[in-house]
Amino acid sequence: MHEMSLAENIRQIIEEAGCRQGFGRVRTVILEVGALAAVEPESLRFCFDLVMKDSIADGARLQIDSVPGQGQCLQCGKTVPVAALYDPCPCCGCYEVQATLGTGMRVRELEIE
DSSP states (O other): OTHHHHHHHHHHHHHHHHHHHTOOOEEEEEEEEETTSOOOHHHHHHHHHHHTTTSTTTTOEEEEEEEOOEEEETTTOOEEEOSSTTOOOTTTOOSOEEEEESOOEEEEEEEEO
């Protein structure tokens, strides 16, 4: 389950931000997670709660905002919505669609006390 390592990375980002900016407590962590990022939100929530124990984000609420998938068709050149990696282009049916949006995950915002 790679969600555990993702949660550990989120904790590291939070702790580094806390040291740099001098805040003590995090109430909410807002993530952007791409639809094509292969992240299971419920597994990430479970791991997040475990990993944040005894940290400045212990008890913090996790808000996950989804970013839709998008790609560029290499055959027809159109920018198209992509529901899953390796889906065909909805315009021409070609399977050469390069994902351009929705493949990543980032901590967008921390709400602190």
